[in-house]
Amino acid sequence: MFDDLVDATTGTRGAGALSSWARVENAACAHRVATMAAMLDEAHAASGSADRDQWCLDNLDAVAAHIGAAQNITPGTASHQLLVAVALHDRFPRVAVVFAEGLITYALVKTVVHRGALVVDPDALRALDGLLGEAFGDWEPRSVDKTEKAIDFFVHQVDPQAVRRDETKARGRSVDVRIEEDGSGMATILATLFAHDAKAFEARLRNLAKTVCPADPRTADQLRADAIGAIGTDRLACLCGNDDCAAAQNPPATGVVVYVIASDETLAEPTETSDSEPPAPRPESPAPVPQTPAGDDAEESDASDQAAGDGLDPAPESAKTPPRRETRPAASAPHDERAAIDGEEPPLFDKPLRDLTLAEALTPAPGYFAKLRPGALMGGQFLPGAIACRATVGATITRIVHPGQAPPENRYRPSKKLADFVRCRDMTCRFPGCRVPATNCDVEHTIPWPHGPTAASNLKCVCRRHHLLKTFWGGENGWRERQLDDGTVIWTAPDGREFVTTPGSRLLFPELSRPTATVRTTGRPEAHAAGLTMPRRTTTRARDHADRIQRERKLNADVGLEFPE
Structure with a gap:
């Protein structure tokens, strides 16, 4: 057919x-x-x-x-x-x-x-x-x-x-957080909540927006948007850049964090540079990880947040409203990029519309070349350099150290330094198609301990679901994997097909994927599930599904559902 x-x-x-x-x-x-x-x-x-x-x-x-x-x-x-x-x-x-x-x-x-x-x-x-x-x-x-x-x-x-009944609006209340995949570093929040809670939330945003000083460069809408990001704290970080600003001396702090990976050059203090100067070469040192106040997929951190640096330099007037139309594309200085995400939108044209020819009106303004190296969320979402810098306000900065050819650690559980490196290298679960952030994954051995060493070349991030899959659905006729020195993992499915996953940091931070010490096994590795027991359900999936159907049918019978004509 x-x-x-x-x-x-x-x-x-x-x-x-x-x-x-x-x-x-x-x-x-x-x-x-x-x-x-x-x-x-x-x-x-x-x-x-x-x-x-x-x-x-x-x-x-x-x-x-x-x-x-x-x-x-x-x-x-x-x-x-x-x-x-x-x-x-x-x-x-x-x-x-x-x-x-x-x-x-x-x-x-x-x-x-x-x-x-x-x-x-x-x-x-x-x-x-x-x-x-x-x-x-x-x-x-x-x-x-x-x-x-x-x-x-x-x-x-x-x-x-x-007949399935539609939920009432009250039962359908929810919050949907969508991180944009267009590389803008932005997210969209769609929420349906009780009207009285919405009023209280709106008032909370107004109060948070008032915690900065009048010299803060952000517009009212930008302050309200940033206040949503700071909803877990009692104030907003002031970005005026003045040394004597009382609001800037007391940055917000919270125990809830989200992990952002950024390079040293991105987080360096801005300096005046001319367009003729060539960009500085990328350093070989691995990227530090700012940990910033976060949302749903954040995890608890024992470390308290600290201010990162002395704040952002105030932008000159020319940086706040850069001209949009030039004879050639302009390369913006790093401090201009930091300031360009705040304040009013720059004018679309550099002269009144009545003075423009049709060709000028239809010609798009030239773009600007970003000099700040981009960052990324731990889940792999792209962050422009200016937004990665903003993430450092009130954040703890942790330096990530590439292990190089260092020998393996003589222990089962990796040290915090090694685990932090593996998570930043991988960014997400390494099973094909899985996007669970590395912070919510287990750092597990590819070749089981103690036959496989606790070393970067033998460690990867795997979410709990796929950790159990490898452990209990592995073996000769199940899922198998091998790992290369640069972090590449090659999975073999039960039908023999191979799937290759590379570290999530390879595109933005290739220095984190430099090869580490080659794995050397000791003895013959045991079966994946030796001495372990799979956690069990109290009832089967089919029984749970049947019970849900019966509950919904009973509800329909109790209310005497009539189909509308």
């Missing part, structure tokens, strides 16, 4: 080709989903799989890890795709056939799986599958809301108590 769809695209062009290839794309996605379900079936058919269903990292988790590595996606995304695949092929075979023909999209399949999740009676489920399969044959385009209502109508026909 799939080959026939591909053949049908031959000789097509324009809208005809677009329609044909869209159908091929849907059919290919159906094959991918079917493969995921088949992988889980193979895991359940393996010897001892029934006992592993109560493992903390069960059969589904192990298959999801393989799916995530194969597609280079996060474990959460892989698990969600696998659950959709299983539900589709176990519960909606008629819909799966329509999907394989390329007539519906993966987005619609996900909606079917979600809206029909509460149907448990086999006869009702078969009826629903038949109704949907027949309807999708001539399914016209619908909005998301109309699609859900149409599917809910079919669900109501076969089982009224299985």
